[in-house]
Amino acid sequence: MKIGRFLISGKETYGFVKDDHIATKEEIITKTGIPIPLSIKEFLFDGWYNEVISQNPKLDYSVKLSNAKILAPIPNPPKVICLAFNYVDHAKEQNLTPPTDPAIVLIPRTTLNGTNSDIVCPSFVKQLDYEVELAIIIGEGCKNIDEKDAMNTVFGYMAFNDVSARDIQAQDKQFGRAKGFDTFAPCGPWITTSDEIPDPQNLKMTTKVNGVVRQNSNTANMFIKIPSIVSKLSKVMTLEKGDIISTGTPAGVMLNKPNAVFLKDGDKIEMEIEKIGRLENTVRFVQ
Structure with a gap:
């Protein structure tokens, strides 16, 4: 899986990348019903990723990658x-x-x-x-x-x-x-x-x-x-x-x-x- 952080229409989000499209955090919540957190670090490392990954077939990947600004994946690493x-x-x-x-x-x-x-x-x-x-x-x-x-x-x-x-x-x-x-x-x-x-x-x-x-x-x-x-x-x-x-x-x-x-x-x-x-x-x- 490829997981990134993005700026879309002036709003920061994160999500999965596949074939030049993104399944954003908002789409993941809508499609799976899982209330994933605002922080990508919490999503990746506090159990949410493992909960969501089995629901991947439900996702539409509805946002074109070309419509997003790609940000550094983790903004605030400990080191x-x-x-x-x-x-x-x-x-x-x-x-x-x-x-x-x-x-x-x-x-x-x-x-x-x-x-x-x-x-x-x-x-x-x-x-x-x-x-x-x-x-x-x-x-x-x-x-x-x-x-x-x-x-x-x-x-x-x-x-x-x-x-x-x-x-x-x-x-x-x-x-x-x-x-x-x-x-x-x-x-x-x-x-x-x-x-x-x-x-x-x-x-x-x-x-x-x-x-x-x-x-x-x-x-x-x-x-x-x-x-x-x-x-x-x-x-x-x-x-x-x-x-x-x-x-x-x-x-x-x-x-x-x-x-x-x-x-x-x-x-x-x-x-x-x-x-x-x-x-x-x-x-x-x-x-």
């Missing part, structure tokens, strides 16, 4: 955790050895952004970069979980662009401010539930800038695999329902390239992960 240097090909292009434990940065939820929205960057940033990543959505809270049980906590997946200001990153010698600007984390376009992705470690992933391929890889190139990521992180911090874990980017970013072509005002970024969906965003520099 947004991003991994660094977790792809063998990316680490190799940086002359690094991938770390055996997750190297992470926590970014604020105000970075989250939807597809077809602008990435808004202050003009003092001179080296703006992209990173296509597969993001995990945690559906069951856990602490100190074993790898063999870790996948049971994964509710679903989405695409994630971990936008980074490389000059800020070099200046600060860490990632927090460089990745923490508002709108710097386009994600979605919706959540694809884990039952639709039997092998998340074999998904093609690409980035195009103005139609030119910049990244072309596969989640098979992840160094620390998803069960280990969840297990290792849970030994550091309690993972909560709705947490977003973005699992790292493959080769092809501009970081430390001698002839780097960083993002400019008006650049169009297209990111796609097989079976998950596509993100399309435009870069806008502002004073």
Whole structure:
């Protein structure tokens, strides 16, 4: 199932996506009689989704996707955790050895952004970069979980662009401010539930800038695999329902390239992960 958050006729809602149509929250209530909550987080993680999913055949999917603005699927996750240097090909292009434990940065939820929205960057940033990543959505809270049980906590997946200001990153010698600007984390376009992705470690992933391929890889190139990521992180911090874990980017970013072509005002970024969906965003520099 694909579940998204939308703005339709000026009103925020959420619902299921199928064949370029949406069954909105309002339609779900009308057709099933189940009084699902206003919050998408409550719907997904407090039992309502499991109650509604068996009623899916009753839904008409009456709203065209083209009539909706697609929002970031989860607006207020407890945590947004991003991994660094977790792809063998990316680490190799940086002359690094991938770390055996997750190297992470926590970014604020105000970075989250939807597809077809602008990435808004202050003009003092001179080296703006992209990173296509597969993001995990945690559906069951856990602490100190074993790898063999870790996948049971994964509710679903989405695409994630971990936008980074490389000059800020070099200046600060860490990632927090460089990745923490508002709108710097386009994600979605919706959540694809884990039952639709039997092998998340074999998904093609690409980035195009103005139609030119910049990244072309596969989640098979992840160094620390998803069960280990969840297990290792849970030994550091309690993972909560709705947490977003973005699992790292493959080769092809501009970081430390001698002839780097960083993002400019008006650049169009297209990111796609097989079976998950596509993100399309435009870069806008502002004073």
